[in-house]
Amino acid sequence: MKKNWWQDKFNLFMVAVAFFTFLFMMTAVATLMIKGLPQIGKALAAPEIQFAIRLSLYTSLISTAFCIVIAIPVAYVLARMDIPMKSFFNTLLDLPLALPPVVSGLCLLIIFGTTAFGAWLEEIDLSFVFTVKGIIMAQIFVNLPFMIRVMKSTILSVNPRLEFIARTLGCTPAQAFWKITLPLSKNGIIAGTVITWARALGEFGAALMLAGATRFRTETLPISLFLNMSTGDLEGAMAAANLLIIISIISLYIFNKFGGDFIGGTRGV
Amino acid sequence: MIRFADVSIKLGDFSLKNVNLEIKEGEFFTILGPTGTGKTVILELIAGLYRPDAGKVFINGVDAENIPPERREIGFVYQDYALFPHLNVYKNIAFGPQLGKIPSPIIKERVKDLADMLGISHLLKRFPGTLSGGEQQRVSLARAFIMKPRILLLDEPFGALDPNTKRMLCRELKKMHLQYRYTVVHVTHDFNEAGMLADRIGIILEGRVRQVGVSREVFENPLDQKVASFLGAEPLKTVFAG
Ligand SMILES: Nc1ncnc2c1ncn2[C@@H]1O[C@H](COP(=O)(O)OP(=O)(O)OP(=O)(O)O)[C@@H](O)[C@H]1O
Ligand SMILES: [Mg+2]
Numbered sequence: 001m002k003k004n005w006w007q008d009k010f011n012l013f014m015v016a017v018a019f020f021t022f023l024f025m026m027t028a029v030a031t032l033m034i035k036g037l038p039q040i041g042k043a044l045a046a047p048e049i050q051f052a053i054r055l056s057l058y059t060s061l062i063s064t065a066f067c068i069v070i071a072i073p074v075a076y077v078l079a080r081m082d083i084p085m086k087s088f089f090n091t092l093l094d095l096p097l098a099l100p101p102v103v104s105g106l107c108l109l110i111i112f113g114t115t116a117f118g119a120w121l122e123e124i125d126l127s128f129v130f131t132v133k134g135i136i137m138a139q140i141f142v143n144l145p146f147m148i149r150v151m152k153s154t155i156l157s158v159n160p161r162l163e164f165i166a167r168t169l170g171c172t173p174a175q176a177f178w179k180i181t182l183p184l185s186k187n188g189i190i191a192g193t194v195i196t197w198a199r200a201l202g203e204f205g206a207a208l209m210l211a212g213a214t215r216f217r218t219e220t221l222p223i224s225l226f227l228n229m230s231t232g233d234l235e236g237a238m239a240a241a242n243l244l245i246i247i248s249i250i251s252l253y254i255f256n257k258f259g260g261d262f263i264g265g266t267r268g269v
Numbered sequence: 270m271i272r273f274a275d276v277s278i279k280l281g282d283f284s285l286k287n288v289n290l291e292i293k294e295g296e297f298f299t300i301l302g303p304t305g306t307g308k309t310v311i312l313e314l315i316a317g318l319y320r321p322d323a324g325k326v327f328i329n330g331v332d333a334e335n336i337p338p339e340r341r342e343i344g345f346v347y348q349d350y351a352l353f354p355h356l357n358v359y360k361n362i363a364f365g366p367q368l369g370k371i372p373s374p375i376i377k378e379r380v381k382d383l384a385d386m387l388g389i390s391h392l393l394k395r396f397p398g399t400l401s402g403g404e405q406q407r408v409s410l411a412r413a414f415i416m417k418p419r420i421l422l423l424d425e426p427f428g429a430l431d432p433n434t435k436r437m438l439c440r441e442l443k444k445m446h447l448q449y450r451y452t453v454v455h456v457t458h459d460f461n462e463a464g465m466l467a468d469r470i471g472i473i474l475e476g477r478v479r480q481v482g483v484s485r486e487v488f489e490n491p492l493d494q495k496v497a498s499f500l501g502a503e504p505l506k507t508v509f510a511g
Contacts, residue, residue, distance in 0.1 A: 161351045164318050167338040168345045169365035169416060183355050
């Protein structure tokens with residue numbers, strides 16, 4: 001930027017907008033943390049928060065694991081294979097990203113709550129409506145497209161000729177994938193995993209629709225925040241909120257550390 | 270023996286049209302052509318990255334469509350070396366043998382021999398990202414050689430080398446070729462290199478094979494105006510000086 005930028009009205013205006021934007025964002029988060037953090041010790045001792053933390057960790061870890069395992073093959077197909085209607089599938093994948101989570105949740109509720117398929121799942125003891133499994137399902141549904149996107153751009157950044165060279169050296173397609181493409185996608189997998197996990201921890205709308213908000217049953221951290229707010233327990237709400245903020249900051253840090261160069265995944269090492 | 274029978278393939282905007290080509294067993298065949306004419310694509314068709322849209326590629330008389338790349342016994346040295354960035358030089362070279370059941374002391378020995386020959390034994394612990402272009406090239410050669418392929422595909426293998434190293438490696442390559450008699454398909458735009466190495470030369474222009482013949486013949490009797498003007502880009506006398 002020029003040295004005497006403040007002498008120009010236009011520059012001054014732009015900088016002012018930027019300044020107040022950052023100020024507002026910082027104040028909003030900081031106020032909550034200043035008010036909530038001192039009480040976090042007490043809040044952590046409450047059995048309800050402990051339950052919410054446990055349930056959040058449990059559901060988010062499982063849903064993240066599912067997202068990884070499903071996203072890698074899907075991303076591989078989209079990145080490497082010549083399939084018909086590829087752009088249609090790409091758009092379809094982006095849809096849940098644009099959809100409000102409550103709408104996604106309603107979609108899931110309709111499938112699992114009102115169809116013969118849902119009834120059949122119930123029979124084999126896979127019930128998703130108003131259950132913990134429902135929370136996991138909601139998190140997967142909302143986050144999977146996101147994970148697929150990260151993995152797709154990661155795999156695209158790995159030179160396909162490397163995999164092919166591995167083939168000429170004797171690898172089967174599966175071996176070439178395991179020995180070349182997957183290790184070279186490591187940073188993308190880490191970044192995608194961390195951000196997916198953080199998003200799963202914070203998943204609210206879809207989980208609320210499918211699994212409901214029942215204390216000590218489907219009460220994750222964001223649901224706990226919501227329940228405490230609606231009963232006027234601001235302190236409890238702030239405790240949950242602060243935990244979520246801390247987790248977000250840490251995971252953003254990790255995401256940037258690894259995600260920063262997963263576009264250049266072919267260089268690695 | 271490698272045979273292209275009326276092979277056509279379209280890749281994006283580029284198309285390779287009705288290529289007919291026969292490369293004999295044990296021959297050193299050089300493909301000469303300007304940039305962007307499909308030289309690399311021809312090598313990739315031989316190695317099995319693409320299958321032709323029309324026509325067939327035969328390897329030793331067998332329709333290559335039925336042979337996956339890992340069973341074609343091909344060594345491929347890419348123009349950009351395509352070393353595995355997450356493996357060190359040793360593991361890059363040993364990659365192929367380590368897939369099989371060869372005991373590791375034997376692999377170690379073979380890597381050492383090749384590395385000595387190519388002058389890269391001091392680099393074995395380094396990662397590709399830290400190597401110079403010429404060093405990467407030699408690692409890529411070693412990685413292909415170690416498989417003792419029946420067909421060696423060399424895509425501008427000496428592009429990044431200084432003239433002395435290049436001459437040295439050319440001589441080494443020629444010697445190894447005479448000794449082991451594998452088939453070599455070699456791509457270059459360097460007429461000197463072609464004249465020095467090739468048994469026969471194929472000239473490819475704009476996705477078509479224009480002329481094939483013993484190297485001196487091609488240089489002395491260009492088939493048509495286009496080939497002549499392509500070859501005319503460099504004075505012919507220098508070609509056979511070396
Ligand atoms: N997978 C692909 N998809 C689309 N276009 C491709 C693909 N592979 C190659 N091409 C195009 O085909 C043309 C020929 O490519 P090729 O790599 O064979 O050229 P070349 O003769 O090896 O050139 P150079 O001497 O510069 O290496 C180029 O225009 C290239 O962009
Ligand atoms: Mg090329």
